[in-house]
Amino acid sequence: MTRCEPRATFFTPFRLDGTFMRIRSRAVSPPEEGTRLVDAAKAQSEFRFTDVTGTLVGLWSPGFSSAFSIACAHDVLPMPAYSGLGPADSAAIAEAARLINCAENPVVLLGLLASKPANALAVRHFIGRHLPVVGTFQAAGAVAAHLFENFGGRVGQLANQPGDRLLDSADVVITIGYDPVEYPPGDWNRNSARKLIHIDVLPADLDNSYRPYVELTGDIASTLGLLTPQLTRTHRSDLAATILKAIAAERAELSRESATRSGTPIHPLRLVAELQPFLSSDVTLCLDMGSFHLWLARHLYSFKARQILISNGQQTLGVALPWAIAASIVRPSEKVMAISGDGGFLFSAMELETAVRLKANIVQLVWIDGTYDMVATQEVIKYGRKSGIAFGPVDLVKYAEAFGATGKMIRISDEIAPVMKEALNHAGPIIVGVHVDYSDNHKLFEMVKEDSIH
Numbered sequence: 001m002t003r004c005e006p007r008a009t010f011f012t013p014f015r016l017d018g019t020f021m022r023i024r025s026r027a028v029s030p031p032e033e034g035t036r037l038v039d040a041a042k043a044q045s046e047f048r049f050t051d052v053t054g055t056l057v058g059l060w061s062p063g064f065s066s067a068f069s070i071a072c073a074h075d076v077l078p079m080p081a082y083s084g085l086g087p088a089d090s091a092a093i094a095e096a097a098r099l100i101n102c103a104e105n106p107v108v109l110l111g112l113l114a115s116k117p118a119n120a121l122a123v124r125h126f127i128g129r130h131l132p133v134v135g136t137f138q139a140a141g142a143v144a145a146h147l148f149e150n151f152g153g154r155v156g157q158l159a160n161q162p163g164d165r166l167l168d169s170a171d172v173v174i175t176i177g178y179d180p181v182e183y184p185p186g187d188w189n190r191n192s193a194r195k196l197i198h199i200d201v202l203p204a205d206l207d208n209s210y211r212p213y214v215e216l217t218g219d220i221a222s223t224l225g226l227l228t229p230q231l232t233r234t235h236r237s238d239l240a241a242t243i244l245k246a247i248a249a250e251r252a253e254l255s256r257e258s259a260t261r262s263g264t265p266i267h268p269l270r271l272v273a274e275l276q277p278f279l280s281s282d283v284t285l286c287l288d289m290g291s292f293h294l295w296l297a298r299h300l301y302s303f304k305a306r307q308i309l310i311s312n313g314q315q316t317l318g319v320a321l322p323w324a325i326a327a328s329i330v331r332p333s334e335k336v337m338a339i340s341g342d343g344g345f346l347f348s349a350m351e352l353e354t355a356v357r358l359k360a361n362i363v364q365l366v367w368i369d370g371t372y373d374m375v376a377t378q379e380v381i382k383y384g385r386k387s388g389i390a391f392g393p394v395d396l397v398k399y400a401e402a403f404g405a406t407g408k409m410i411r412i413s414d415e416i417a418p419v420m421k422e423a424l425n426h427a428g429p430i431i432v433g434v435h436v437d438y439s440d441n442h443k444l445f446e447m448v449k450e451d452s453i454h
């Protein structure tokens, strides 16, 4: 703009359509009626976006207008003409393709960076070549709905999931955008002779249990863009097809059974089943850490990259509400849901003040059991008893009201859908509490491979 318009003496509206690597914008907060423009402009928020596609409109002001406006377009920060990693080495890509093509039973393990929207698109083409796939919690949403039958489910934290059976069966594992902290290799690949193909922006973090045979280091989407056309596989292996069929049957059975659980307090699987329809494509979900998060991370599906943001890899308690506030700023036209346990919620509950001040459209659901259950359950497994995990009752409705927010309780399972519907239509932050039945939580931690308990 500044290069092409320096001599113009007229106001010029302009429009730019495109995908923008980085955008910084400012906006005036809604002023009280009667506020002078100059005072209103003092309270501005700045927003930063990356990798956004859309339309930018502006008004270029000529030099003579500097007495009453800011002349020209603002100076822009100089951007590199080209930046980015580029694809991995072509010989390494060819070797990876050879290995995948001749593997008996290759399985893809998706990690956090696979759920970056640009990468997720390339991942979909890649796994569309008859490649069975599992994903860590952080890869949520990377597998599209039409590839669901290829998807063994989410894995992580404990090696006891249906997806772990699929991963275990592999003679070649292709990791994409995976960081060991998401699911330590010692938990899923200890003493294994299978070959690993590592596709990431960074070289592998080597470990006794993670020694890739081929490393494809570079931009993930462009690397997959070169690798996918070299694949010649025409169908899934019989072994993978059998495991995936069994997983699909278990999934169907679980969702049938979940929908019929109607006791009070409410069973986590009923909550998951009732929440699933609310995960429409215009909703972002931020999860805190705790037993509740294992129920959701394993059983709540998403087919949109970066729709479910999952706290794991030793993430700190209390992240859900602050994440939700941030998400509501970055995605102003979407509805944001946060889910926390009662313990984790109290770690950052004072941030409700921020949410109220920003009028953030957030539904914060809190699963109430009066304990730090994830710690309690693990204490019982390790030491045979629990200690220091209980805390007193908190009235979440009064807490919300004390901040000028709204609070609601879900008392029985038939209230889940109507209360959530009302909460999602509510303007501004709303806290929804629900008492949960954790009597099955020990099952979350059972059936773990002997050598992966730590």
Ligand SMILES: Cc1ncc(C[n+]2csc(CCOP(=O)(O)OP(=O)(O)O)c2C)c(N)n1
Pocket (backbone or CB within 6 Å): 289, 290, 291, 292, 293, 314, 315, 316, 317, 340, 341, 342, 343, 344, 345, 367, 369, 371, 372, 373, 374, 375
């Ligand atoms: C800052 C911090 N302290 C401690 C932990 C360990 N931790 C993980 S889960 C958990 C309990 C969470 O309790 P709650 O939020 O009530 O969820 P629940 O397990 O009861 O579903 C704790 C203490 C942590 N992740 N972060």
Ligand SMILES: [Mg+2]
Pocket (backbone or CB within 6 Å): 290, 341, 342, 343, 367, 368, 369, 370, 371, 372, 373
């Ligand atoms: Mg709790």
